[in-house]
Amino acid sequence: MSINFTAEQEMIRKSVSDFAKKDVAPIAYEIDRDEIFPAENFKKLGELDMLGITVPEEYGGAGYGYTEMCIVIEELAKVCISTSAVFASHADLCVDNLCRNGNEEQKKKYLPGLCSAKLIGGxxxxxxxxxxxxxxxxxxxxxxxxxxxxxxxxxxxxxxxxxxxxxxxxxxxxxxxxxxxxxxxxxxxxxxxxxxxxxxxxxxxxxxxxxxxxxxxxxxxxxxxGKEGMGGHILMSGLNTERIVMAAQAVGLAKGAFEYVLNYAKERKQFGKALTEFQMIQGKLADMSMEIELGHLISYHGAALADNYSKGPALTDKALRKKMNLVASYAKLFTSEMVMRVTTEAVQMMGGYGYMKEFPLERMMRDAKLSSIGGGTSEIQRLIIARELIN
Ligand SMILES: Cc1cc2nc3c(=O)[nH]c(=O)nc-3n(C[C@H](O)[C@H](O)[C@H](O)COP(=O)(O)OP(=O)(O)OC[C@H]3O[C@@H](n4cnc5c(N)ncnc54)[C@H](O)[C@@H]3O)c2cc1C
CATH class of the missing domain: 2.40.110.10 (Butyryl-CoA Dehydrogenase, subunit A, domain 2)
Known part of the structure; x- marks a missing residue:
């Protein structure tokens, strides 16, 4: 299996990446320090047509799927997880859920406002x-x-x-x-x-x-x-997409931290050499990069499955449902522990500078911790995986 993004998906990645670098990264430190909700950038995500990324165009959305949603989240998380979290809770947990399970009247009433940043969801x-x-x-x-x-x-x-x-x-x-x-x-x-x-x-x-x-x-x-009493099913199916989205978010954060520390290690000299010339540092870089690549593969494998699963008849396919449950939990579990290892190692590689708030890795390491708690803890992911394997 290989993951090939289409030209359109690459365009989405570029447009969100440009926005993230220009408008999000410069204020990421301030957003964290002062606990600022990035309201202006939320509106700009609406202008970029991202807030209803999985919503059909007739309700004001962009008409894409979970793969594209993961691309957006990954690019935002590379520079500021607070911005990607606000986006994910809105676009996935609320908007996508409402779009998948709402009736015509509800979709017409709520989706246009949610897609255009007039309304914020959770x-x-x-x-x-x-x-x-x-x-x-x-x-x-x-x-x-x-x-x-x-x-x-x-x-x-x-x-x-x-x-x-x-x-x-x-x-x-x-x-x-x-x-x-x-x-x-x-x-x-x-x-x-x-x-x-x-x-x-x-x-x-x-x-x-x-x-x-x-x-x-x-x-x-x-x-x-949906219908009265059907909330359990809605909740559980929503948790699978949430886990895949959170996995892409962890991958984005890990990529952002890795890119930063790789550049640092090339520049920083000790004992007359750049850090990258030391074999122990090279080993760390190799491990981090390998883990990020694995996280990337499992996240987009999950997104592709979710794109399939959300297409009608698949909902009744037991084998696909089992696979979906497994892969969503694999992705969530692996990436949430991977991002903690990568950000911790990145701080370590910067030495004392890594511990200082003026550099982003200190924030990234704090941000990474939530991956293994929100959307179902690592312990719960292990229980789900074991349950699917044993039953
Ligand atoms: C910043 C943040 C944002 C969040 N956003 C949302 C949101 O938008 N909407 C929402 O509904 N929720 C949200 N949550 C809640 C989140 O999903 C829960 O915190 C999470 O599911 C864990 O529940 P808990 O905190 O009650 O921990 P508990 O369930 O009390 O767990 C405590 C510890 O016990 C372990 N544990 C529990 N049961 C078992 C078991 N059977 N076997 C082994 N270990 C077990 C857990 O893994 C954990 O380590 C958010 C949480 C945070 C921190």
Whole structure:
């Protein structure tokens, strides 16, 4: 298997890369230091037609797939993971999810605004008592007439403090007295909705993360995403694409760190020689580059599978579903641990300078840590892989 990008995909890469170098990289330090949400750059991503990258053109999107989404994320993450995280939560977790599972009325109502940067999206599943064990969530949606009344709290929500539209998972009653998960589209203007506290974080500092509070929040029945009780399926299929997107993001971050440290090692002289002339440094560079290449291959293999999987009939193909679950977890697990090794080694290779905030590797190493936590931890990826292999 080889991964060949089309001329069109290379054009997308170039256009995002140019934008990232010109508009994102120069403010990446400030975004991290001051926890600034990069609002202007978010709008520019809308002008570049990237915010609805997987959305058909009739709803204001660009009509591409997950491979193109991964390309955008990789290029942004090379220079600023906060910008790529804001983008990923919006374009993948909210917009793509809404596009895949929404009905015609919902798509017409929400997608044009989300694709053009008028609206910012996010997705809320995690709760104080339901993290890895997400299906044990407690946010409850009680049906009253043609509305649902939501009560509970979501935590750690990317774009929570700035978002306009959220995909929210909650428990609803079934006729037999049990409960199932239902997905809702919630507008920040809905009565009873409130964006709670904003967290201060180790990394991803420019991507605002916050609580969402639902206090008798009134959501119209027509805002159910998919069907009542189908939220579990929507959530799980969304997690697979999230994992592939997060893998591409980790690859981008690792590539950015590697490029920086390679140039540094060529310039820095000790014992009368450039660092690159020392065999121990050469060995580190070789290992880093090999790991990044492997991460690249598994991420785009996952993206290609997701592009296939999202095309109708494949959804019912059990073997493909199994493969998708496996590859999404392989990609997430491998790249999240790879990016930590690469950024840590890159800091090491810069010596004391690597530890200083005036150079980007210190930030990149902090940013790398979240890869093995968000979207399902490394431990959970290992459990999923083992489950798929054993069953
Ligand atoms: C910056 C940031 C952004 C985020 N953005 C979003 C978002 O936009 N939307 C959203 O819904 N969520 C979001 N999350 C939440 C994220 O998905 C969760 O943090 C993650 O799933 C882990 O859940 P937890 O933090 O509750 O950890 P826990 O589930 O409490 O896990 C704690 C530790 O126990 C381990 N563990 C748990 N169960 C097992 C097991 N069965 N076997 C072995 N080990 C286990 C875990 O791997 C972990 O190491 C975000 C989190 C962060 C930090």
């Amino acid at each position: 997705l809320a599943m995690t709760e104080p008592e339901a993290g890895s064990d997400v299906m044990s969530m407690g946010l409850y949606a009680e049906k009253k007439g043609n509305e649902y009344i939501l009560n509970g709290t979501k935590i750690f929500i990317t774009n929570g403090p700035i978002g306009d539209i959220f995909i929210v998972y909650a428990k609803t009653d079934t006729p037999n007295g049990s409960q199932r998960v239902t997905a809702f589209i919630v507008e920040k203007e809905f009565e009873g909705f409130e964006a709670g506290k904003k967290y201060e974080k180790m990394g991803w500092r420019g991507s605002p993360t916050g609580e969402l509070i639902f206090n008798n929040c009134r959501v119209p029945e027509k805002n159910i995403l």
